[in-house]
Structures are given as C-alpha cells and as structure tokens.
Amino acid sequence: MTIKLITIGKTDNKQLTHLINDYIKRLSFYIKFQLEIIPDIKNSKNLSEEQQKKKEGTLILSKTNTTDALILLDEQGKQYDSVHFSNYLQKHMNSGIKQLVFVIGGPYGFSEEVYNKAQGKISLSKMTFSHQMIRLFFIEQLYRGFTILRNEPYHHR
Numbered sequence: 429m430t431i432k433l434i435t436i437g438k439t440d441n442k443q444l445t446h447l448i449n450d451y452i453k454r455l456s457f458y459i460k461f462q463l464e465i466i467p468d469i470k471n472s473k474n475l476s477e478e479q480q481k482k483k484e485g486t487l488i489l490s491k492t493n494t495t496d497a498l499i500l501l502d503e504q505g506k507q508y509d510s511v512h513f514s515n516y517l518q519k520h521m522n523s524g525i526k527q528l529v530f531v532i533g534g535p536y537g538f539s540e541e542v543y544n545k546a547q548g549k550i551s552l553s554k555m556t557f558s559h560q561m562i563r564l565f566f567i568e569q570l571y572r573g574f575t576i577l578r579n580e581p582y583h584h585r
C-alpha cells in the first residue's frame with residue numbers, strides 16, 4: 429500500500445517546510461508516501477467561496493483513482509488517539525487496497541462533490557488549524573503510527 433496526502437497551496441514558511449520534509453523523510457522509511465500539492469487558486473480569479481471550493485474539489489478528485497480509499501481531514505470527523513490511529517493504518521494495509529489517500533481541504537474546506545466521494549473523515553481536534561499547519565501535524569501522526577506498529581520507542585504510551 430502507498431499513502432498519498434493531497435493538500436492545497438505551497439507552504440511559504442521555510443521552518444514549516446523544513447519540519448514537514450523531515451517527517452516525510454522519516455515516514456518514507458516505513459511506507460511509500462507522496463505529498464501532492466495542488467497549486468493555490470485563491471487569487472487567480474475573483475471566485476466566490478463556493479466556486480473556489482468546487483474548483484479545488486475538481487482538482488482534488490482528479491488526483492485520485494476509483495480504487496483508492498479516500499479519507500478527508502475534517503474537524504467534524506472521527507477522532508482517534510495515536511495507538512488507535514496506528515491500528516486504523518494497519519487495517520487499511522490488511523485490506524489489500526493499493527493506495528490510501530488523505531486530503532486536507534483549502535481555506536474554506538471541501539466541496540460537496542469531495543464529501544460525497546470520501547469513505548471517511550478524520551479529525552485531529554475540535555479546533556481548526558490552518559491548512560498549512562495541519563499537514564505537519566498529520567504527517568507526524570502518520571510517522572508516529574508506523575513507529576507504534578513497529579514497537580519503536582518514538583511513542584511513549
């Protein structure tokens with residue numbers, strides 16, 4: 429199984445990018461991982477919030493295959509602790525799917541089309557994080573999940 433994380437817009441912050449790249453490097457030791465960054469369409473046209481979400485949604489769905497498991501990162505989603513999240517990853521690996529795709533929405537969240545195609549929603553907290561910050565937090569949780577599955581000392585129970 430491979431894991432893909434789809435996000436909207438580049439991160440300008442060098443320190444954040446550095447941390448993200450560091451965790452991607454660590455994670456890649458355990459699983460084939462791809463960060464797919466969809467270019468920010470925000471200022472390209474005078475779009476309404478709905479139009480922007482719809483356009484982002486079309487781009488998001490164009491980066492997925494029908495055989496993927498598609499999971500959205502969403503404040504309203506299901507919450508896991510890190511150990512349960514590692515089991516969740518293991519279950520997907522056991523299921524035989526080729527690709528597990530997680531998606532972080534743009535500044536206004538997801539379009540209806542994306543919600544309709546998704547098989548699940550995961551929340552990292554009831555608080556809202558920026559679409560930039562959440563990618564670091566989530567990639568760290570992916571890495572943590574694999575260290576838990578391997579019984580490695582990164583996570584202290």
Ligand SMILES: C[S@@+](CC[C@H](N)C(=O)[O-])C[C@H]1O[C@@H](n2cnc3c(N)ncnc32)[C@H](O)[C@@H]1O
Pocket residue numbers: 500501502503531532533534535536537538550551552553554555556557558559562
């Ligand atoms: C700035 S937030 C968008 C908030 C917007 N109110 C919405 O309707 O989703 C951008 C993206 O970051 C992710 N995100 C932010 N906070 C999150 C959280 N606590 N748990 C999971 N994902 C989160 C989601 O993917 C969200 O679409």
